[in-house]
Amino acid sequence: MSIKHIITLFNREVIHGPKDVTFIMVVVTPILISLFISLAFGNIFSEKPKLGLTDLGNSQIVNLLKENNTLLIKEYPDEAALKEATTSGAVDMGLVLPADFDTSLIQTNTLKANAYVWGESLAKSRMIIPAVLADTARQITGANVPVEINSISLGDEMNVPWADRLFPFVVLMAMFFSGLMLPASSLIDEKQKRTLEAVNITPATLGEIFTAKGAIGTLLGVVMGLIILALNSAFGNSPLPLILMLGLGSLMASLLGLLAGAFIKDMNTLFAVWKFGGLLLFGPAFIYLFPQIPQWIGYFFPTYYILKPVVDLSVYDAGWTDIALNAGISVILVVILLVAVSKVVSRMSNSALRLYT
Amino acid sequence: MNFSVIKALLKKDFSLFLQNRFYMLMTIVGLVFYIIIFFIMPNKVDEQLKAGIYAPVMPPAFSILVADPASSLTSYASLEEAKAAVENGDSQVAIVLPADIMQTWASGGKPEVEIYYASSAPIELRDAVISLVKELSYIQTGQSLTFDTNEQVMGQDMLGEQIPMRNRMVPLLAIFILMMEILSLASLIAEENEQGTARALLVTPMTVPELFAAKGIIGVGMALGQVVLFMLLVGGFNSQPLITLGVLLLGSLMVTGLGFLLASLTKSLMSVTAWGMLLFIILAIPGMGIMFPGLISNWAKVIPSYYLTDTVNRVVNYGADLSVVGGNLLILVGFTAVIVTAGIVVLRRRYQ
Numbered sequence: 243m244s245i246k247h248i249i250t251l252f253n254r255e256v257i258h259g260p261k262d263v264t265f266i267m268v269v270v271t272p273i274l275i276s277l278f279i280s281l282a283f284g285n286i287f288s289e290k291p292k293l294g295l296t297d298l299g300n301s302q303i304v305n306l307l308k309e310n311n312t313l314l315i316k317e318y319p320d321e322a323a324l325k326e327a328t329t330s331g332a333v334d335m336g337l338v339l340p341a342d343f344d345t346s347l348i349q350t351n352t353l354k355a356n357a358y359v360w361g362e363s364l365a366k367s368r369m370i371i372p373a374v375l376a377d378t379a380r381q382i383t384g385a386n387v388p389v390e391i392n393s394i395s396l397g398d399e400m401n402v403p404w405a406d407r408l409f410p411f412v413v414l415m416a417m418f419f420s421g422l423m424l425p426a427s428s429l430i431d432e433k434q435k436r437t438l439e440a441v442n443i444t445p446a447t448l449g450e451i452f453t454a455k456g457a458i459g460t461l462l463g464v465v466m467g468l469i470i471l472a473l474n475s476a477f478g479n480s481p482l483p484l485i486l487m488l489g490l491g492s493l494m495a496s497l498l499g500l501l502a503g504a505f506i507k508d509m510n511t512l513f514a515v516w517k518f519g520g521l522l523l524f525g526p527a528f529i530y531l532f533p534q535i536p537q538w539i540g541y542f543f544p545t546y547y548i549l550k551p552v553v554d555l556s557v558y559d560a561g562w563t564d565i566a567l568n569a570g571i572s573v574i575l576v577v578i579l580l581v582a583v584s585k586v587v588s589r590m591s592n593s594a595l596r597l598y599t
Numbered sequence: 600m601n602f603s604v605i606k607a608l609l610k611k612d613f614s615l616f617l618q619n620r621f622y623m624l625m626t627i628v629g630l631v632f633y634i635i636i637f638f639i640m641p642n643k644v645d646e647q648l649k650a651g652i653y654a655p656v657m658p659p660a661f662s663i664l665v666a667d668p669a670s671s672l673t674s675y676a677s678l679e680e681a682k683a684a685v686e687n688g689d690s691q692v693a694i695v696l697p698a699d700i701m702q703t704w705a706s707g708g709k710p711e712v713e714i715y716y717a718s719s720a721p722i723e724l725r726d727a728v729i730s731l732v733k734e735l736s737y738i739q740t741g742q743s744l745t746f747d748t749n750e751q752v753m754g755q756d757m758l759g760e761q762i763p764m765r766n767r768m769v770p771l772l773a774i775f776i777l778m779m780e781i782l783s784l785a786s787l788i789a790e791e792n793e794q795g796t797a798r799a800l801l802v803t804p805m806t807v808p809e810l811f812a813a814k815g816i817i818g819v820g821m822a823l824g825q826v827v828l829f830m831l832l833v834g835g836f837n838s839q840p841l842i843t844l845g846v847l848l849l850g851s852l853m854v855t856g857l858g859f860l861l862a863s864l865t866k867s868l869m870s871v872t873a874w875g876m877l878l879f880i881i882l883a884i885p886g887m888g889i890m891f892p893g894l895i896s897n898w899a900k901v902i903p904s905y906y907l908t909d910t911v912n913r914v915v916n917y918g919a920d921l922s923v924v925g926g927n928l929l930i931l932v933g934f935t936a937v938i939v940t941a942g943i944v945v946l947r948r949r950y951q
Contacts, residue, residue, distance in 0.1 A: 290721070311723070313723075327893070332892075333893065336753075350745070352744070354747040358751050361752050361755045361756045362754065364646035370648070388737060388739075389732065389733060392711060393713075396716065397686060428869065430868070435793070509871065509872065
């Protein structure tokens, strides 16, 4: 295998390949996904009840509620905006605080407000919001708390906010978008245009062609993963193992892409495979998102062994020893895929390419 | 328009699909997977506070909370039982009141209340329970706060009848199935463009409208067939089946138009993949908004798929009728007409 040939083929793909494809895969998609996640998903998995406030005066309770941190507080400029937010479910409850809210609270011990409740708000949210509101209002009235409370944690499990759990999936999605789709669609495209046969009759071997395409997929996967990590400042405490896991994941993706590209005849079939295989690949993401699903189901998905170390490294601040087993299984899976790809390349090299087109 | 020509073209495309058994298999398996995802998703909403209380003497203010069905507060017979319930996940939080709580209050002291919480429970849940305990203690010690509020429930009050996550996912999964057909149709056309078979077809007696009609029927047929099968299996036609079918038909037409547009605006199959993925992400946004209410605001209404997913959601999950979704349907018809026309015009120009 000639490194020079691989570099030439790599350059051919990068320089003369479709620029819009690379631009979308490398720049637009990761930024879009990352923005979408950070802007939109930041709070959706939070179990905190959401309270919307429109303060017609200048009540102290707004800042006190924000400091309290038990509820998610959103402020709205007017009652109409608050009503709209409550109707859409952006908040569980919307409160319009009158201009004399604090005065009324201090003078008459009365919490006076117009309240809008989202029809789909959970029962527990409807119970927690008034309790927290009343508790916070006591700080304004200066009431003396009649009880001492000690809170004691039981168990060793750590609570991880959903926003943190979701993040590695975005990295996984970014890796597989480019890592898998690019080599697969590039191979299918070349097979359909018969350019693969043309390249194969040059001194470049089929193995070198596959290596160049796989290298591009892997590199793009890693670059996309790194862009997303950088955009979210999420390298955790162990950036090196995290980057290595990204590399391993991207390699797995591009090897799967090469296998798909070798066997699939046309793009329609690739999309059909993506429709099914995409779910297979992102299965662990669903399992992580919804704890009600038995977690052992994750063991059946190959990406679990990439995803788990990534989650452990970026969320749980794990180290090498913690991820060793899953990383080891990932390496074994990648080696199996490498053997499979080399077998396919060998078979394709020994027989007429057209048999596979 | 010569229908026998369209029929011949349909026969050709259909036999191409049938010949590719792997594609057929993957299409079916993909659909089965969507259905499996639907069925493994939670089918109920856990809307109550999973908490418990151990109180050798129950103060009256606290007994109100125990009696409140919304709180789902379990009363435990011993401290060990309360702690065990937290440890094995039956309760996320357990409130433990001291035996002398009433005497302490009576003597003007502050009783010490313990709150046991699972380390895996969200910290805000612990804080919320602390607020609850404090508030009940205020009430018990005669320091209750008066609530002078006018409360108005916005939308249908779904207390106790919350829509499970899997039902919320139906519009999103339906649009995923439809959107994959944009990619399939666009790549089918792009492939014919690249290989020159489209131009070859046009030198036969077949006209451009006949070509579009055939491709349109294939696109709509493939999209509608799959999405209807999915909706049938997940119970998507249980409410207002005709409206649901009509919306899905419009959605299939829209994705066919988008397939035409994508095929005409891209130069190669690779470009179809890249631009198609981008289109996929954008069109999926309204579906995510349905899964997570309040996630997206009015700007999402510029995305044509909003009217498709919103209508499917309202009809399937809330049983809405034409009077509710009529406006949505009109806008969807308008968007579909514009997209299909634009797709045909642009693709036609490319052929010429």
